[in-house]
């Protein structure tokens with residue numbers, strides 16, 4: 001409960017005028033986050049200037065959990081709930097799990113609660129994402145490695161992973177400029193840009209997964225609906241057996257791919 005007395009209607013009006021669709025909800029969240037009236041003014045000024053709400057609050061809600069999100073780090077999207085549930089659905093008992101391209105570590109955080117993994121780790125290239133993921137995952141004893149795709153993962157897990165979850169960047173380079181300013185200006189380009197057709201990183205993930213998965217293990221990734229067919233061809237070429245999963249309500253597409261036993 002704020003110890004000051006914010007002018008809620010004025011706040012909502014400012015947020016709405018700035019294009020915040022859920023202005024009432026945002027106003028309450030910002031009021032709850034502010035330590036003083038001056039702090040609230042500063043938060044609202046930055047929100048109106050286009051900062052993602054989650055970067056101002058320092059957290060995002062994802063699959064019912066509160067995930068710490070630092071400035072510059074990719075904000076977990078609601079649609080990625082499909083990826084997490086598709087991944088959980090193909091995981092066997094006590095799996096060894098890697099959250100690749102982990103960003104804040106949101107997927108690992110949720111999978112830690114949904115599965116009973118015998119080993120769970122996360123990895124990302126971006127030092128800011130790794131620091132953020134560590135803040136989310138250190139308390140659970142989940143290690144977070146920094147480096148390019150599988151390179152920083154301990155070699156002993158090569159060929160032994162049961163599940164690799166990878167929400168890698170998949171926006172085609174030319175489409176990055178068309179993203180909402182919140183993403184374009186406040187999330188790291190490395191979190192968004194997937195190369196010419198958006199699938200450059202995911203093609204490398206597919207090749208790496210074929211090597212790091214145990215026989216019978218699964219890769220789970222997210223793409224746009226229009227990319228699924230091309231991605232499936234790349235997964236097949238890498239020796240994996242893909243299945244497309246779609247959720248129209250979330251407007252989400254995930255692909256799981258099994259390494260044949």
Ligand SMILES: C[S@@+](CC[C@H](N)C(=O)[O-])C[C@H]1O[C@@H](n2cnc3c(N)ncnc32)[C@H](O)[C@@H]1O
Nearest residue numbers: 074076101102103124125126148149167169191
């Ligand atoms: C779309 S964001 C997803 C983050 C997180 N998985 C989520 O769903 O919230 C993609 C992430 O991939 C990371 N990334 C991009 N290229 C990478 C690479 N070659 N190796 C490891 N991580 C990479 C970025 O730093 C970013 O954190």
